[in-house]
Amino acid sequence: MRIVFPRPRISKSACGVSAFAVAFLLGLPAAGADQPRSSYAEAGERIRKAGLMDERAFEFLSRITAVGPRLTGSLEAARAVEVTQGMMAEMGLDNIHLEPVTVNRWVRGAREEAEIVRSSSLGTVPLHVCALGGSIGTPDSGITAPVVEVKSFEELDRLGPAVRGKIVFFNRPMDRSQLEPFAAYGGAADQRVRGAVQAARHGGLAALVRSLTFRVDNFPHTGLMTYEEGIPRIPAAAVSTSDADALSALLKKDGAVSVRLKMSCRSLGTVETANVVGELAGTDRPGEIILMGGHLDSWDLGTGAHDDGAGCAASLEALRLIKALGFRPKRTIRVVMFMDEEFGGTGGRYYVKNARRKHEKHILAMESDRGGFVPVGLAAGRSEGGLLERLRALGDIFTPLGITRFSPGGGGVDVGPLIEEGAVPAAVIPNAQTYFDVHHSALDVLDRVHPRELELQAIVMAILALIVAEEGV
Amino acid sequence: MRIVFPRPRISKSACGVSAFAVAFLLGLPAAGADQPRSSYAEAGERIRKAGLMDERAFEFLSRITAVGPRLTGSLEAARAVEVTQGMMAEMGLDNIHLEPVTVNRWVRGAREEAEIVRSSSLGTVPLHVCALGGSIGTPDSGITAPVVEVKSFEELDRLGPAVRGKIVFFNRPMDRSQLEPFAAYGGAADQRVRGAVQAARHGGLAALVRSLTFRVDNFPHTGLMTYEEGIPRIPAAAVSTSDADALSALLKKDGAVSVRLKMSCRSLGTVETANVVGELAGTDRPGEIILMGGHLDSWDLGTGAHDDGAGCAASLEALRLIKALGFRPKRTIRVVMFMDEEFGGTGGRYYVKNARRKHEKHILAMESDRGGFVPVGLAAGRSEGGLLERLRALGDIFTPLGITRFSPGGGGVDVGPLIEEGAVPAAVIPNAQTYFDVHHSALDVLDRVHPRELELQAIVMAILALIVAEEGV
Numbered sequence: 001m002r003i004v005f006p007r008p009r010i011s012k013s014a015c016g017v018s019a020f021a022v023a024f025l026l027g028l029p030a031a032g033a034d035q036p037r038s039s040y041a042e043a044g045e046r047i048r049k050a051g052l053m054d055e056r057a058f059e060f061l062s063r064i065t066a067v068g069p070r071l072t073g074s075l076e077a078a079r080a081v082e083v084t085q086g087m088m089a090e091m092g093l094d095n096i097h098l099e100p101v102t103v104n105r106w107v108r109g110a111r112e113e114a115e116i117v118r119s120s121s122l123g124t125v126p127l128h129v130c131a132l133g134g135s136i137g138t139p140d141s142g143i144t145a146p147v148v149e150v151k152s153f154e155e156l157d158r159l160g161p162a163v164r165g166k167i168v169f170f171n172r173p174m175d176r177s178q179l180e181p182f183a184a185y186g187g188a189a190d191q192r193v194r195g196a197v198q199a200a201r202h203g204g205l206a207a208l209v210r211s212l213t214f215r216v217d218n219f220p221h222t223g224l225m226t227y228e229e230g231i232p233r234i235p236a237a238a239v240s241t242s243d244a245d246a247l248s249a250l251l252k253k254d255g256a257v258s259v260r261l262k263m264s265c266r267s268l269g270t271v272e273t274a275n276v277v278g279e280l281a282g283t284d285r286p287g288e289i290i291l292m293g294g295h296l297d298s299w300d301l302g303t304g305a306h307d308d309g310a311g312c313a314a315s316l317e318a319l320r321l322i323k324a325l326g327f328r329p330k331r332t333i334r335v336v337m338f339m340d341e342e343f344g345g346t347g348g349r350y351y352v353k354n355a356r357r358k359h360e361k362h363i364l365a366m367e368s369d370r371g372g373f374v375p376v377g378l379a380a381g382r383s384e385g386g387l388l389e390r391l392r393a394l395g396d397i398f399t400p401l402g403i404t405r406f407s408p409g410g411g412g413v414d415v416g417p418l419i420e421e422g423a424v425p426a427a428v429i430p431n432a433q434t435y436f437d438v439h440h441s442a443l444d445v446l447d448r449v450h451p452r453e454l455e456l457q458a459i460v461m462a463i464l465a466l467i468v469a470e471e472g473v
Numbered sequence: 474m475r476i477v478f479p480r481p482r483i484s485k486s487a488c489g490v491s492a493f494a495v496a497f498l499l500g501l502p503a504a505g506a507d508q509p510r511s512s513y514a515e516a517g518e519r520i521r522k523a524g525l526m527d528e529r530a531f532e533f534l535s536r537i538t539a540v541g542p543r544l545t546g547s548l549e550a551a552r553a554v555e556v557t558q559g560m561m562a563e564m565g566l567d568n569i570h571l572e573p574v575t576v577n578r579w580v581r582g583a584r585e586e587a588e589i590v591r592s593s594s595l596g597t598v599p600l601h602v603c604a605l606g607g608s609i610g611t612p613d614s615g616i617t618a619p620v621v622e623v624k625s626f627e628e629l630d631r632l633g634p635a636v637r638g639k640i641v642f643f644n645r646p647m648d649r650s651q652l653e654p655f656a657a658y659g660g661a662a663d664q665r666v667r668g669a670v671q672a673a674r675h676g677g678l679a680a681l682v683r684s685l686t687f688r689v690d691n692f693p694h695t696g697l698m699t700y701e702e703g704i705p706r707i708p709a710a711a712v713s714t715s716d717a718d719a720l721s722a723l724l725k726k727d728g729a730v731s732v733r734l735k736m737s738c739r740s741l742g743t744v745e746t747a748n749v750v751g752e753l754a755g756t757d758r759p760g761e762i763i764l765m766g767g768h769l770d771s772w773d774l775g776t777g778a779h780d781d782g783a784g785c786a787a788s789l790e791a792l793r794l795i796k797a798l799g800f801r802p803k804r805t806i807r808v809v810m811f812m813d814e815e816f817g818g819t820g821g822r823y824y825v826k827n828a829r830r831k832h833e834k835h836i837l838a839m840e841s842d843r844g845g846f847v848p849v850g851l852a853a854g855r856s857e858g859g860l861l862e863r864l865r866a867l868g869d870i871f872t873p874l875g876i877t878r879f880s881p882g883g884g885g886v887d888v889g890p891l892i893e894e895g896a897v898p899a900a901v902i903p904n905a906q907t908y909f910d911v912h913h914s915a916l917d918v919l920d921r922v923h924p925r926e927l928e929l930q931a932i933v934m935a936i937l938a939l940i941v942a943e944e945g946v
Contacts, residue, residue, distance in 0.1 A: 048650070048652060049650035050650075052649050052650045052651070052652070053649050053650045055649075176525050176526050176528075176925075177521070177522035177523075177525045177526045178525070179521060179525070179873060179874060179875070179929075214925060374904050374906050376849060376875065376877075376904075377877075399878075400652060401652060402652070402849065402904070404849075404850075404877035404878050405872075405877050431847050431849075431875070431904060433847050433923065433925050433926050433929070434923050434925070434926070437923075450906065450907050450910075452649075452687060452906050452907070453906050453907070456652075456906070
């Protein structure tokens, strides 16, 4: 009850920011308001208070997820384009427009099932599976074959011909002992992305991949898989971690286990869709653009709340806060809802092509695509020094917001091409310890996002964007 | 999908720790194990890996919450004493014992309801309420009276005689614009703790207090209230935030609104219960004790998962990790499950009295009672310098665990008396942005605690305890 809470230690390091960087922060509120104080700290405090009081990021998110799953090329993805364009109009942004993007449409189809096939007296045991994104389907009668379990491509290569005619079961878990969930994900995702190709190389009939999550439950997690020119295309599915453990135990016990896999997923050709763009035009240097964004498309099992409705909503809210509080940034701050991150970043590639054509200069590219959790760090710049060092020097602003880790980095699938063209990367780093519980699964829904934690992301993004809009990179 | 994650920046500051501080970390694993490397970093890594792989803190927590709500003096609280003593025995701790504690037993009783009373044609509107801990009940027929809303004790004082014969409705929300939830809680908790006394001073018949949470929902949040000698005792209840908003709106619209409050809560005298103590005796200086602990009692609406099953479970797991990995700390590391924090820290006062009698020397007191969330900081020491500075210098160990905020502080209700007697305070600081969603309400249940985030607390506690066991304070 009477919990004693220590005051956060605020860095006393000298502020490395030019003293002149003040006028833009005037905010020019309605007559009669307090004399505006002139500092980033004051601006940050105003943004924080307004954001936390109203928690509008969550409202934006709820409108995006209410559209439903937003698989690339789907009607729902198209509807999400309209919805977010409408939000930008409500906010009164400048230069609101759609950028046409042509994407491949893949659909899951009605049938998606798998079962362990045993003797007729024992019957079958259903498995919780889902097709991986981009996979071909199976014949209507399914694929029934013995299962061979491997933990790595090296093990698969050693088995070699023993794999022929079998379903290859990739069952290396995400390494739970790693602190950083993205690192653990990166250490296991090869199975999902390249498993079908590697299995097919050795004559495998299908790939069954352990879901990428630390948790043991019955929710399969989908995600992109790829094929390779010249290697036969075989179906690929994710199996829930609980079923993966059960299947593995059964293989150890019985030696031989057969699985039947039926999937009706397929590709349907290309569809026209769009990135959604809006901005607050800069007062002094409108040609220098600070970009914030997320991706509007999602996987189809949940409603893409964390991935990446959260990034879209936080970006929109960051710009709304800046505008609503009356800030007049020197440079242009733009939000972009990218289309089709999940199948490889199509919208990001279209975006940079258009930017080149229009001779637009993006000085900062800040993508939010790490889940809508409480922010704990900032990544910025390609290396130590420069922008990163200036942000560190502003610890007095960021530390009270819980931001105490500063590192080079940032970037993401959508803004990768922009960064290649010279934009400086930046990103808010959230606490992602629980992200893979829901990632790409039916669990990624609105209820899993906390209004206050999401709002804190938007607040930090708004402050970072304002500073760069004033100072440049 | 292909999220690029920046590497955490690791402080390059020189390690301020004596180079000799190594031997205790040998850990002496079974023959054939790797040659142990001699550094805190190595120890920290072993603890982290073992902890995250097994997530035993959550298992401990699930056994504690399975007992049910553990209201001070209840049978469930007594059962939790047995259960945690049993866990200590399983772990093979030294010096396991109970310390008798005499507590006051208060019970909620079967009846607890409130309703807005309107004209007979309109009927009544039920309100979601709960008695505050320690409150007297109402007469069987309830208390029916007009409601007067205030936002502060100052406003109440200004109203003065207008309050006589009324139910005083304290409706100042926790300030959502504050970043630090504990600060916002601290800024509103006076209404709950002292509302009944202040209302009674002016002749109020009962106190109805807005629940202490940022969220607007229909879960009332209980918590301790107090009476004062010489001031009439009147019943006090919390009302859900959603109902508080509705009641306030109705008061604005209709001017006069009456509420009927019926509660059968009451005090039942004293009960004998216990603190639970176990330790790993130090090899060199067993008389110097590092204490880790949480409180075993909880409120009765939920099962006290975050408050404070999490603190108990994390403390137990921290010591289990140390012991299971074969570390042999120089000084004694003790865990204590304190009884009766919620009604004012009875167990903590008994504990320090016993320690004095036994001439025990506690050098560090680390209480975990801020929710079982991901750790983001460490509080330690009474001021800058000393232990805190040495821990900061060990950034290489703590930073990779997500600990980037170091501040003086720590402490808590249970260890307050120990700290007064000279023990240095310490605490792991979690991200508590969502804590008050569940705090003291029916929502504080196992499902709200994440196994991995709780485990990280235990890991940080284990490492901190090991360092202090080696180095002293």
